[in-house]
Amino acid sequence: MTPAARLSAAIEVIEAIDNQRVPAAKALKEWGTAHRFAGSGDRAAVSGLVYDMLRRQASSAWIMDDDTPRGRLFGMLRLERGMDTDAIASLCDGSRFAPGPLTDGERQALTSRSLLDAPAHVAGDYPEWLDPYLIEAFGDDRAAETAAMARRAPLDLRVNTLKAKREKVLGSLRHLGVTATPWSPFGLRIMLGADARNPGIQAEEEFVKGAVEVQDEGSQIAALLSGAKPGEQVIDLCAGAGGKTLTLAAMMQGRGRLIATDRDKRQLAPIHERLSRAGVHNAEVRTPKWEAEPLSDIRESADLVLIDAPCTGTGTWRRNPDAKWRMRPGALDIRLKDQAEALDRAVAFVKPGGRIAYVTCSVLPQENGEQILKFIDRHSDFRVIPPSQTASVLWDKTDDFLAAVYLSDEGLLMTPRRTGTDGFFVSVMRRQG
Ligand SMILES: C[S@@+](CC[C@H](N)C(=O)[O-])C[C@H]1O[C@@H](n2cnc3c(N)ncnc32)[C@H](O)[C@@H]1O
Structure with missing residues (x-):
């Protein structure tokens, strides 16, 4: 699939989540079943787009002044993936399977709107009813705290010290780009890219023999x-x-x-x-x-x-x-x-x-x-x-x-x-x- 076709697929999945009120994982699975031609890279990319949009749903709608699946997805591309108007427009070139060309309104929003005046629940991407609770938790820092809670998480592993030492596992999983976590004496971390592709840790020998577990x-x-x-x-x-x-x-x-x-x-x-x-x-x-x-x-x-x-x-x-x-x-x-x-x-x-x-x-x-x-x-x-x-x-x-x-x-x-x-x-x- 082309990058543009993946965008169209993500819009389709978000529509299903909105209209059928199904969890994202279920909507993605159903899309995968209905599009068997899509390879694992395509599925990972579509899933990455959908989850990144869900993390930034409110701010993405705000920046576009548009709450539709398409609007929220484009808002996310701008806010989360740092794409500018031309880059987004080039993906919407009207070619087969691509989303329709950007409207003047969309161009205008992408170019001129910002989160500067957005309320905390929009800037921090959380349901508005939780605002009083988050004020109690974080006060004026709530938008900054919740914005960090709307970022993509790394994959963390714990080295099982009954079976292995962290230094050794660091070496044997180097091909996955693992680093030591800052606090835990037995933690390892893999940063995940935008396509959210699973590094397949469960298939690694260290996992199979019980030397590592997935744990934040x-x-x-x-x-x-x-x-x-x-x-x-x-x-x-x-x-x-x-x-x-x-x-x-x-x-x-x-x-x-x-x-x-x-x-x-x-x-x-x-x-x-x-x-x-x-x-x-x-x-x-x-x-x-x-x-x-x-x-x-x-x-x-x-x-x-x-x-x-x-x-x-x-x-x-x-x-x-x-x-x-x-x-x-x-x-x-x-x-x-x-x-x-x-x-x-x-x-x-x-x-x-x-x-x-x-x-x-x-x-x-x-x-x-x-x-x-x-x-x-x-x-x-x-x-x-x-x-x-x-x-x-x-x-x-x-x-x-x-x-x-x-x-x-x-x-x-x-x-x-x-x-x-x-x-x-x-x-x-x-x-x-
Ligand atoms: C946060 S989850 C546990 C996660 C797990 N400890 C882990 O690290 O994978 C909370 C669990 O508490 C259980 N639970 C809820 N109320 C409980 C109770 N009164 N006594 C014991 N377990 C309870 C739930 O069934 C659920 O499995």
């Missing part, structure tokens, strides 16, 4: 800050597919007891294969059966309970731009209830002197510090360990990291703008006694 650096740090140590009894209460469980296992170096569970057994399905590939031998997965508590035998004995809480996922918007626009106010209320429930559930398992590490991939204060304050109100025997102390696991990076994050009495918040990671909140609390 913020998620790696969140697990690190829990301070899990060899020999401890650690519970991963919201283990899901096991991203953090695998990090905890590596931190424990095969010593101690690691228990992974989740309220929803379906979420746990991939964890078994991942644990085995990673060479983890000290983990048990407790799959819930009916309504029974799968951890009923554990009474105030755990050194650490990690709660990787269900949340709105606002911290991962750069990876899920589609979810950003589909988020509804009711979703926040449901998550707040789930989070309080998971926190209260954890209490029964923690021994005196033990810790709860509470993690969200959200930037909203309601899900973060406010949730911690309410928990401590309900459970006065827990105290927050000062985040400056928690962050000391980052060794020589600690001071720079603490200067980068948002610090509060309740915990710390990483954001794409401050730490170059997804948005993650971490609070570690100790049970007195």
Whole structure:
């Protein structure tokens, strides 16, 4: 397909997303099925165009003064890909499969409009109803913070230190352009190009033999800050597919007891294969059966309970731009209830002197510090360990990291703008006694 034909295809997919209200991944899959002639490069390019547009949907419409799929796509080409009016016009030359030529209005908008007067929710590309929440989170910095959350994310990997050293994997994956991540001692990073082509990490020998996993650096740090140590009894209460469980296992170096569970057994399905590939031998997965508590035998004995809480996922918007626009106010209320429930559930398992590490991939204060304050109100025997102390696991990076994050009495918040990671909140609390 020509670059112009890929633009037409992207417009078609965006129309399907708008009109049929389907998720972007589904619309792209359906387009691929209906256009079997399109090769993998074409699919990656069309997908890159659609996702880049979704990340910048509001600002792209603003710059074009046009909310149509075509308008938003052209706005994105200007804002995200830095294309000028002539470059965009040359793709719309009226040739077969190309979008129709630029109108005078489109030319005018592309040449003269800017985001200077745009409100924060437009400049930062987020749903307007979230403005009060983001004011509470970031105040006047909200447009800058959310603009960073609307940039394309790199692909981050975690080297599994049970099986390999970062230096060695850096060498063997050099052909993918990997570099070390700035904070995590076991993180690697691959910058992704505009065509969003998947570097096929799952087919690499290092992945197949369990030496690397895909995991955002913020998620790696969140697990690190829990301070899990060899020999401890650690519970991963919201283990899901096991991203953090695998990090905890590596931190424990095969010593101690690691228990992974989740309220929803379906979420746990991939964890078994991942644990085995990673060479983890000290983990048990407790799959819930009916309504029974799968951890009923554990009474105030755990050194650490990690709660990787269900949340709105606002911290991962750069990876899920589609979810950003589909988020509804009711979703926040449901998550707040789930989070309080998971926190209260954890209490029964923690021994005196033990810790709860509470993690969200959200930037909203309601899900973060406010949730911690309410928990401590309900459970006065827990105290927050000062985040400056928690962050000391980052060794020589600690001071720079603490200067980068948002610090509060309740915990710390990483954001794409401050730490170059997804948005993650971490609070570690100790049970007195
Ligand atoms: C953010 S996801 C976990 C991601 C996973 N830890 C990872 O790193 O791949 C949150 C999980 O919490 C689970 N969950 C929600 N409420 C829960 C509760 N009260 N107790 C345990 N798990 C819960 C959900 O089913 C979901 O799998």
